[in-house]
Amino acid sequence: ASRAGGSIDIGGRNILIQNNFQPVGNFFDASGAGSGGTITVRGTGGIAIDQNVGMAADAVSASGNGGTIRVVAGGDLRSYGSYTARGGQQGGNGGLVETSGTNFDLTGIRVDASAPQGIGGTWLLDPANVTIAHGTASGSLPGDPFAPLSDSTVQDGDINAALNKGTSVTIATTAPNGNSFGGDIGFNEGVVINVDSGTSPVNFNLQAWRNISGFDTTIQSQSQPVSAAPLNVNFAAGLSGNSGTISLNSGSITTNGGNVTMTALGNDFSGCAICLNNMPINTLGTTGDGSVNLSVPAPGSTVPLGGFTTAAINLVDTDITAGRGNVDITGFAQNGTGVRVQGSLFSVEGGQGVITTTTGHINITGVGAFSSNSSDGSGQGVVISNARVASVDGNIAVRGLRQVAGDESGPPPGNGVLLQNGAQIATTGAGDIEVTGETQGAGAGLVLTAAVTDPQLVNYPASTIDGNRNVVLRASNDRSSDAIVLNGTVRAGQVLDLRPGGVNAATGAGEDRTAEPIYLMGNPTPAPAVFASAFLVAPSPSAGSDPGGFWISTDEMSRLTAAAIVAGGSTHAADIHVLAPLVSSVPITLQNNAGGNIDLGAPVSAPTLGLISGGNITQAAGASITAGTLLAQSLGGNVILSDPGNAVSADTLGGGAAGRFEFVNSGPLKLGPVSVIGYDSNGNQPQVVAAASMAANTMLVRTLSGSLTLDTAVSTTGGADLVAATTFQNPGGGSLGGAPWRVWADTWVGESRGGLAGSGQLPNLYHCAYLGLCTVTVSPGDNHFIYAQQPSLTVNIGNFARPVGQPNPNFTYTLAGLILGDTGAGVAGTMGTTAGLQSPAGVYPVFGTFTSAEGYLVNVVPGQLLVSSVLPQAARFVDVLREEPTTYLYDRNIGQAPICLATGPLDGERAQQGNDVLAREWSRVRTRPNLISCVDTERSNGCSDF
Numbered sequence: 001a002s003r004a005g006g007s008i009d010i011g012g013r014n015i016l017i018q019n020n021f022q023p024v025g026n027f028f029d030a031s032g033a034g035s036g037g038t039i040t041v042r043g044t045g046g047i048a049i050d051q052n053v054g055m056a057a058d059a060v061s062a063s064g065n066g067g068t069i070r071v072v073a074g075g076d077l078r079s080y081g082s083y084t085a086r087g088g089q090q091g092g093n094g095g096l097v098e099t100s101g102t103n104f105d106l107t108g109i110r111v112d113a114s115a116p117q118g119i120g121g122t123w124l125l126d127p128a129n130v131t132i133a134h135g136t137a138s139g140s141l142p143g144d145p146f147a148p149l150s151d152s153t154v155q156d157g158d159i160n161a162a163l164n165k166g167t168s169v170t171i172a173t174t175a176p177n178g179n180s181f182g183g184d185i186g187f188n189e190g191v192v193i194n195v196d197s198g199t200s201p202v203n204f205n206l207q208a209w210r211n212i213s214g215f216d217t218t219i220q221s222q223s224q225p226v227s228a229a230p231l232n233v234n235f236a237a238g239l240s241g242n243s244g245t246i247s248l249n250s251g252s253i254t255t256n257g258g259n260v261t262m263t264a265l266g267n268d269f270s271g272c273a274i275c276l277n278n279m280p281i282n283t284l285g286t287t288g289d290g291s292v293n294l295s296v297p298a299p300g301s302t303v304p305l306g307g308f309t310t311a312a313i314n315l316v317d318t319d320i321t322a323g324r325g326n327v328d329i330t331g332f333a334q335n336g337t338g339v340r341v342q343g344s345l346f347s348v349e350g351g352q353g354v355i356t357t358t359t360g361h362i363n364i365t366g367v368g369a370f371s372s373n374s375s376d377g378s379g380q381g382v383v384i385s386n387a388r389v390a391s392v393d394g395n396i397a398v399r400g401l402r403q404v405a406g407d408e409s410g411p412p413p414g415n416g417v418l419l420q421n422g423a424q425i426a427t428t429g430a431g432d433i434e435v436t437g438e439t440q441g442a443g444a445g446l447v448l449t450a451a452v453t454d455p456q457l458v459n460y461p462a463s464t465i466d467g468n469r470n471v472v473l474r475a476s477n478d479r480s481s482d483a484i485v486l487n488g489t490v491r492a493g494q495v496l497d498l499r500p501g502g503v504n505a506a507t508g509a510g511e512d513r514t515a516e517p518i519y520l521m522g523n524p525t526p527a528p529a530v531f532a533s534a535f536l537v538a539p540s541p542s543a544g545s546d547p548g549g550f551w552i553s554t555d556e557m558s559r560l561t562a563a564a565i566v567a568g569g570s571t572h573a574a575d576i577h578v579l580a581p582l583v584s585s586v587p588i589t590l591q592n593n594a595g596g597n598i599d600l601g602a603p604v605s606a607p608t609l610g611l612i613s614g615g616n617i618t619q620a621a622g623a624s625i626t627a628g629t630l631l632a633q634s635l636g637g638n639v640i641l642s643d644p645g646n647a648v649s650a651d652t653l654g655g656g657a658a659g660r661f662e663f664v665n666s667g668p669l670k671l672g673p674v675s676v677i678g679y680d681s682n683g684n685q686p687q688v689v690a691a692a693s694m695a696a697n698t699m700l701v702r703t704l705s706g707s708l709t710l711d712t713a714v715s716t717t718g719g720a721d722l723v724a725a726t727t728f729q730n731p732g733g734g735s736l737g738g739a740p741w742r743v744w745a746d747t748w749v750g751e752s753r754g755g756l757a758g759s760g761q762l763p764n765l766y767h768c769a770y771l772g773l774c775t776v777t778v779s780p781g782d783n784h785f786i787y788a789q790q791p792s793l794t795v796n797i798g799n800f801a802r803p804v805g806q807p808n809p810n811f812t813y814t815l816a817g818l819i820l821g822d823t824g825a826g827v828a829g830t831m832g833t834t835a836g837l838q839s840p841a842g843v844y845p846v847f848g849t850f851t852s853a854e855g856y857l858v859n860v861v862p863g864q865l866l867v868s869s870v871l872p873q874a875a876r877f878v879d880v881l882r883e884e885p886t887t888y889l890y891d892r893n894i895g896q897a898p899i900c901l902a903t904g905p906l907d908g909e910r911a912q913q914g915n916d917v918l919a920r921e922w923s924r925v926r927t928r929p930n931l932i933s934c935v936d937t938e939r940s941n942g943c944s945d946f
Contacts, residue, residue: 005030005037005057005067014045014146015073019052019081027081031058036067036085036095047073047101048145051108051138053081057095063088066095066113066121076149077101080108080139083123087115094121094167102128103149107139109158114166120200123162125171127152132159132171132214133188156191159204163195166229168203175209175240183209183242187217187251195221198229201258205234210244212237212264217251221258227286230258237273238265247275257285259325261293266333271310273331280319289323289360296331296338298367298506311340311383312366320355326394327355330365330508336379337414338366338400343386343421353387361394361431365508368414369403379414381437381503386421386460392429399510401503402439413443416475416503419463419488420449426466433467433492434684436474436510437484438502445475445502448488463488470494470686471562472679474501476513479549483516486556495686496562497679499569500550512681514573514594519551521580521602554580564608568592569681573614578602578623589689591678593635600625603645610676611639611655612689619643631655631674631691632663639663639696644704653701654691654712661696668706671714671722671734695738696720702770708745710734710754716741719780723770728785730754740783744770747789748820759783761825766790766855776855785820793817793824793856797831797846797863804841804869808833811846811863817856826853833865841868 008028010017019027030037036057041047049071057067066085071077077099085095094113099106104127113121129152136157159169176182185208193204204219206212212235221231233253238244246264253260260281266273273296283290296312312331318341320327331339341364343353355362366382381400389396400417416437419425427433437446448463465471471492475484483500490496500516503509552560552567564587568576573595582588582604589610590598598611600619605626611617616637619625624645630653632639638659646665653663654674675690698718701708708724709731715738722728722736723744733754736743740759745751746769758764760782767790768774778784794816800809811831815824829850835842846863 003033004035004064005032007038007040009038009040011040011042013043014075015041015043015047016145017041017047017049017053017081018141019050019054021052027053028055030067031056031060032064032067033061035059035064035092038067039069041071043072044074046075046146047071047077047079048141049079049081050141051080054084055081056084058084058086059088059092061088063091063117065092065118066115068096070096070098071100072098072126073101073104075102076146077104077106078139078141078145078149079104079106080141082110083112085113085121087118087121089116091117093118096122096124097167098124098126100124100126101152104130104152104154105139105149106154106158107135107137108155109139111158111162112165112167113162115200116166120166120168120202122168122170122203125152125154125169126174127171128174128176128182129184129186130154130171130173131186131188132156132191132193134190134192156193160192160194163193163202163204163231164197164228166198166200166202168205170203170205170207172205172207172239173209175242183239183244184211184213186212187214187248189216191217193217193219195228195231195256196226201230201232203232203234206236207239208235208237208244209239209242210237210267211247212245213247214251215249217248220252220254221256223256223284223286228256230285230288230290231255232258232290233260235262235264237263238267241265243267245273245275247272248279249275249277251279253279253281255283255285255290257288257290258283259290259293261295263295263297266296266312272312272314273333274313275310276315276318278317280321282319282321283325284321284323289325289358291325291360292320292322292327292329294329294331296333298332298508299334311337311368313339314342315340315353315387316342317344317353319353322357322360324359325357326360327357327362329363332367332508333369333379335369337383338368338381339364340366340380340383341385341387341389342383343388355387355389357391357394359393360391362389362391362396363399364389364397365399365503367401367403367503367505367508370414380418381414381416381439383418383420384423384425385418386423388424388426390424390426390428391431392427393431394427395432395434396425396427397434397436397510398425399434399436399503399508400438401505401508402441402443403505404440413439413441415439415443415447416445416477418447418449419465420447420460421452421458421463422460423449423463424466426464427468430469431467432470432472432685433465434472434474434510435465436472436501436503438475438513439477439483441478442480443477444481444485445477445483446473447485448490450487465490467491468493470497472497472499472684474499474510474512475550476500476502476516477549479516481548482551482553483549484551484556486552486559489559490561492562494562495564495566495677495679496560497566497569497686498550498552499567499572499679499681500574512569512571514571514681516550517574517596518567518572518576518590518592519549520567520576520578520590521552521554521557521582557582557584562586564588564677564686566591566677566679566686569679570594570687571681572596575599575615576613578604581605587677589676589678591689595636597637600641608676610678610689612676612678613637617641617657629653629674629676631676631689632657632661633689633691634658634661650706650709652711654694656691656694657696659696660698660700661694662700664700664702664704666704668708668726669701669703670709670711671701672709672711698739710736710756713737714741721770727751728753730756736783740781742778742784742786744786744788746787748785748787749789753785756785757783758785762854764820764822764854767857768855776853790855790857791817791819793827793852793858795827795829795848795850795858795860797848797861799864799866800846801866801868804839804867805837807837808835808865811848813848813863822854824852824854827851827856827858828853829858829860831863835865835867839867843867
């Protein structure tokens with residue numbers, strides 16, 4: 001039950017197989033209980049098999065693979081019989097049936113290599129040339145079964161019968177014998193390849209040694225009223241490196257979820273390698289959508305030079321609808337345009353020339369070269385003319401390269417990607433768009449044409465690129481002219497990235513041209529349009545005084561709409577120049593992380609501005625920045641943005657530098673965490689570029705009016721100066737670290753230090769303005785708060801006393817008015833008096849001269865020195881106001897004596913009587929008692945009274 005069928009092998013020169021018995025039976029049967037066997041019929045001459053002959057190599061058991069039937073004639077083949085190589089009913093795959101000859105007639109042939117529960121088998125036809133004709137007739141042998149055939153013919157009805165049984169069909173022509181024009185596969189007008197049953201996918205394969213052609217050809221798998229099996233359509237022309245083309249006109253291909261694949265090499269006699277004219281392709285299916293792949297590969301050493309005077313792939317009025325499937329179109333032309341997609345020439349809204357998907361991706365890649373006969377001027381990479389390329393959630397990539405080759409004397413020079421005559425590239429959902437164009441000559445890498453309103457021509461709207469999410473535009477040329485010409489409009493619902501780029505000539509892959517500089521703003525002057533062969537060809541603008549290369553003019557900037565714009569990317573390594581005022585109503589970022597400088601030669605205005613560079617970031621005089629938020633980050637150089645007209649709002653400044661970071665703002669400013677939108681060139685996606693802190697070798701941030709707020713961590717290796725025109729604010733507790741720093745402000749009144757404190761003996765300095773009047777010395781090794789305002793400090797000199805003839809005491813003072821925790825460590829001075837050693841008794845001022853290294857305004861309040869003849873022992877204070885020059889208590893104070901030496905009155909004494917003199921004298925004694933030398937004279941109010 002598991003054994004395979006046996007083998008039947010018939011060989012000869014001319015072989016005739018007839019079945020004169022009715023009904024048709026399996027004349028040769030190699031079926032097996034396990035799997036089918038092998039039947040081989042080989043004739044070196046002709047083979048003729050009548051309509052009643054059946055051959056079988058089936059799997060008879062429940063599961064098993066079908067066998068192989070080969071009928072191969074060295075000459076002509078006539079075969080009208082039945083061939084089966086079926087798999088088992090419950091498992092196994094179908095087998096192979098081959099019917100081949102130099103020429104054949106297979107009218108009415110019946111082939112079944114199906115597999116009800118497995119993968120269907122294949123019917124292979126291998127003639128020198130073949131014509132697929134419309135019909136379902138039954139064939140029979142003529143009177144002379146070996147009469148010569150002039151061509152090979154197979155009916156579409158016979159192909160359909162095989163396909164609908166679940167058998168794939170492959171027609172492969174071979175190299176002609178002595179006929180260089182053989183090896184073709186052609187569809188007669190009106191042919192219909194139709195799949196209307198089955199569930200498992202089947203393949204319709206055409207493999208031509210040379211060309212495949214057809215007119216009014218329908219290839220379809222029906223989805224209504226009952227869904228049929230998906231049909232994969234695979235066409236290849238130019239096998240074994242031979243030249244060949246695919247040319248289909250006025251038909252359609254509908255696959256019900258099957259894939260469409262076409263590959264051709266082109267030749268010297270056709271205007272294109274794959275030419276589809278009014279040949280819509282629809283791969284939508286009930287259970288899934290198929291993909292479309294059209295390819296003219298890059299020429300190799302075995303491929304002859306082609307002559308694509310129109311385009312390697314030329315799609316005219318051909319819609320491609322792939323839904324969830326991908327669309328890949330790749331064309332390499334050695335002489336002409338790579339890929340050309342052309343809608344109805346005289347009907348913008350005609351609905352033709354539309355390539356659409358829903359979630360599938362669309363990739364169109366063309367590499368072209370000079371052609372004096374090209375209908376697109378002198379050859380382009382990709383031309384999309386009056387056509388629409390659109391997806392909902394799938395990505396779209398269009399890449400075109402125009403190579404320099406041959407004589408380029410005829411104008412205009414070719415372009416990399418040319419969107420003209422109202423061409424549109426659009427996504428309406430989550431899909432991204434990338435358009436990359438390069439020319440190796442003087443043409444433009446990427447061109448979007450303006451509207452055409454010439455009454456003598458067809459009127460067209462401007463070409464557009466309209467992305468609902470992200471859009472990337474890349475272009476490059478030889479820098480002799482503008483590489484990117486945007487006379488149409490460009491919209492990105494999220495981020496628009498503009499950067500130099502091109503196409504790999506060997507693979508067609510998009511590449512960044514990181515060494516090409518970027519120029520922003522200016523007004524190149526375009527040359528007049530050229531009308532050639534009924535197609536508008538957009539010329540490149542004349543360079544004039546412009547530098548050429550990747551250049552976005554002022555006019556072009558006005559045609560760009562996006563939520564954010566990025567010029568450059570993470571791998572860009574050349575300079576970015578702003579040469580004329582750049583005004584953007586959306587966030588804009590200039591990005592060249594990998595090297596190069598950013599040079600602002602003119603004012604820039606944007607709500608959020610990112611300057612991210614591997615080199616220096618500088619601005620010319622008058623090239624002010626106006627922004628709500630600014631991120632200035634140099635990974636390998638300096639940031640010098642010191643124009644006094646800079647107007648970054650009080651929101652935030654962030655960034656840093658490998659070298660010096662210097663920014664001057666006209667108004668109040670905050671330093672804090674900042675993030676902007678940049679572009680990851682490797683992943684070709686937006687990226688968030690953030691600076692949570694600020695670091696540099698040295699840093700200067702200054703406001704010319706208003707406060708300066710610190711709201712982040714700032715660190716330097718060489719020192720930082722933060723200069724506020726009014727006050728310094730640090731409400732969030734930002735930090736200053738690394739090398740010594742200085743905070744400059746007009747006043748301390750109303751400031752918020754947020755925990756910051758200076759260092760050294762003089763942490764705070766006054767009466768010192770940044771780049772202005774400064775009366776203090778700023779020590780470089782300490783952290784300082786420095787204020788232009790000058791506080792007042794009072795030095796109060798004390799009061800002192802000494803006897804006559806004694807030296808002056810050490811004078812001391814106290815300080816009043818210190819602020820911000822100052823200790824007065826910087827206050828120094830000298831004090832003195834006019835009283836000398838021999839100065840008579842009396843009161844003398846104690847004066848002083850003081851300075852403040854902190855910068856205080858010093859006020860000195862003098863003290864007093866009392867020089868007296870006798871200084872009471874316990875005196876602590878001289879009562880100057882109540883002192884009288886002479887009393888009876890003191891005028892006989894004659895020196896030290898242990899006792900009162902007399903008790904009687906002394907002659908000549910004059911006692912002052914009355915007016916309560918005792919009370920007056922007593923008050924003196926209480927302040928300066930010195931009774932040890934008192935002489936008792938018995939006089940009233942004298943010594944004896946005490």
